[in-house]
Amino acid sequence: MKINWGTAIVLVFAGFISFILFFVIKMNTNEKYEHDLVTEEYYKKELAFQKEIDAEQNSKNLKKDISVRKTPEGLSIQFPDDINAEGISGTILMYRPSNKKLDFEIPIRLSNTELKIPNDQLIEGRWNMTIDWTYENTSYLFKHSLSY
Template identity: 50%
Template sequence: MKFNWGTGIIIAFVLFISFIMYFVIKMNTNKIYDHDLVTKDYYKKELEYQSKINKAQKAKEKGFQLNVENIAEGLLITFPSEINVEEVTGEVFLYRPSNKKLDFNTILKLTNSTFLIPEEKLPSGRWNIEVDWSYHNEGFYYKKELSL
């Protein structure tokens, strides 16, 4: 068999395609390179997004803005002082964009105007916090990006 330019080009293409296919298969089968969507129910959450915008606007109009700060004990959420904290219900969702295994929900149980999320639940890094709460049967929403 005679080796010429055409044969060399064909061999180079076959080797290049094999190289690319190796990495495509490796990235799709290896769990280290997990490439899930941000959330499982992405489309359902997208439809609910307008209600969150309305709740956030209502909180702003009524002056029910939350204050979230990082302290030594953890993450401290402060509710407005003019509300009766025993009538507040809802949940806090903390979302870690880099690792969905660290995401968690917490039910709001207030005894005073503050709510503490312990430091041991929050490894360093970027977090998104969402507080979906209600007071006197009116829904309110708060969202913030944090770096701890």
């Protein structure tokens, strides 16, 4: 059987479209190829970006910024000594880039300037920490990446 040019072109296009559709369907249905967004509410977060920039600048303007260090018990977060620890409020977000199921948030309630996150809450690997806190109606933001 002889195939003319028109039939060959249609067969090539049909094969190519089938090939592309196969991979599109495979990528969307197979759990091995999960493709989550970095953050769930990306556009809402983008609108509040200027407030984040201002809060980070406020944090940099402090005499002493937050310090983070590993200890045998866990992660130690030291807030500036020159401010009243009981006046600090906010949250600490521990974000795991490789698995969003491991993300967690801790409210900040301090009696002294140190906060500890125990080892049992942290699994080995990379973590992005975001400390969003306020003191005397001023917002501060501290971001830190660490390998645990």
